[in-house]
Amino acid sequence: MTYPGSREPRLRVVAIGDADSFVKWAAHLIDRLDDISQHLLLVDTPLVVSDAQKDAALADTRFATRQQSVSRVAFSAVVEWLARDAPDVVVLAGRAPFVRLMSREIDRLARRPVVVSGLPGMSIPALRGALEYRRHCDLMVVHSRREVAAYARLGRTIGVSVPIALARLPFAQRSTERQGGTDLVFAAQALVPQSRDDRRRIAEILRLAAVADPTRRVVVKLRSRPGEVEAHRERDGYTELLENAPENLVFSFAPMSEALATAEGLVTVSSTAAIEALAAGVPVIALDTFGIRPELLNRVFEESGLLGSADDVVARRFRHPDPRWATTNYFHDPRDSLWWDQARRLVALRRQGMLPARVVPQPRGGALHAAWHRRNVLGAHDRSVSGRVAGLLVTPAIAALIALKRRRGGRDAVPAEGGTMDAGTQDFLLTPSPLREAIG
Structure with a gap:
């Protein structure tokens, strides 16, 4: 209960990440917020940052001097840690499959936080996989007006509805003091x-x-x-x-x-x-x-x-x-960066029971596919028998499917809305990532 003259308790924000660029993004993103309680969880995956990478990622944030606010945890301990900490907001900071895996873990919590995800850098073209894997988050953060438009249009085209929020790139704040260099x-x-x-x-x-x-x-x-x-x-x-x-x-x-x-x-x-x-x-x-x-x-x-x-x-x-x-690309007016205002409104709605959970459904392949997905993210850190079996049975099928999609190539690039490719459409891709390794 809040009494007259008392303050609302500070919101508890926990970022969960593994890889270097995502850890840097998440740490700087929430470090820009005032009057919150913050923590950073580093989950053991094959991509998890080393101590040196962690220190570089956290440089120029409060986390750099508050190491007690940074914890390394095994995947198997994430749910227990979150249940005990009971955060209001969780920021999922990892590649797309990592986000979906952690979203499934959050589904197990009795007290569900607001789930925010995002991309750690420039994200043009907007990629289908980056949006698909984050469709069960409550909010997705991007960093330019152009990206907001691209992901909104991509979502309409493929039938994925995720609220898109705008933030300035958190480690790219304008500096007025520069001595110059050579x-x-x-x-x-x-x-x-x-x-x-x-x-x-x-x-x-x-x-x-x-x-x-x-x-x-x-x-x-x-x-x-x-x-x-x-x-x-x-x-x-x-x-x-x-x-x-x-x-x-x-x-x-x-x-x-x-x-x-x-x-x-x-x-x-x-x-x-x-x-x-x-x-x-x-x-x-x-x-x-x-x-x-x-x-x-x-x-x-x-x-x-x-x-x-x-x-x-x-x-x-x-x-x-x-x-x-x-102005259109990453240097918009800071007052337009309203992602945290949106997140706080979502927290209020959830507390009132007015924000339904975006639960990740079981994959079409059932438990075996789910085990493969876990194994794909965790690698050797997944020591389960089901993960090893799924890796042997499912991986060849997934590889064949990806190869088929790549051979189909540009046929999937025609917008579902009809018409020809225009400048706005070129800002997103419906085909798999053009790189040999997905970047979302």
Whole structure:
């Protein structure tokens, strides 16, 4: 009971994550909230952050100095932990299958929290799988007006209704204090570009940039050290491709904010680090050497004023964004970021019994399919017999189905609403992810 003059108790918010980019996103997202009680759960999966990755992800948040607010837990302990803690809001921060698996665990709770999920970076094109796997969450957070429109339209097209909420990228807040620097920082990506030849081409561009001015550094910013894992498995890493680099070409595993502190400019193909850099006042080159293609995830930079060539990189001709592009893409008015207001309203509705639970149904393959899904997310951390059996029996069938969908290709890309593909439709895909590894 609340008495006159007393305050409502602070809402309890728990983020649950595993992989580095998602942990960073969730920690910064809820760290921006005032007057809440917060905790971060790191669930053991093959992608779970190492201690070094965790420290980098939590840099510049209150979690960095409040390690008692961060817990590592086994998957089997998640339900008991949540039942004991009784959070008002749970933020699910992981790849799409992780979100669905954790949603099933939340379904087991007697006192159900409001479930929020989201994507940790730029999300154009909007992907069908990213939305499908989050359809049983109460709220999905994205980070630009363009993404809100893309996911809303995708949902209408495939018949998935999930409330879409807008937030500023939490680790890309505008900075008014910048001393400037001399480093060319390259934000490496695990999945983009995919081919070894393209990655070797980038390595050569960086080498040429280093040779062009030996007095200034070229910093290759990596997210994982040898032996660590990321949300996505890297092939043809730059430490291998740049073995005989000039002395002024160096590697960094520091938090991106630290790398940007000494940056003259940032180069990337399509990393969200571009937005983090722009927010910090660091100009950017979005490398267009390989064109603008879905599998490069760089269509978002069209008309941004940021696209540049290999020659631009070597000459360090960095760019600032077109203001009209920026307003639509990630630099909207902070007052429009209403995701937390929406989440609080959902908490109030749930307390009043007016917000029905979005329960994850059993998969069409029954218990065997559910066991395979658990095994797919947890890997060796799932020690159940059913998981091992499902892995042997179901995996080949799933692989064959995915291959069939990929062979069908663009036939599924025609909008269900009819008509031809227009600019808005190009902001989402109905086909599987254009990358060899799903990114949602």
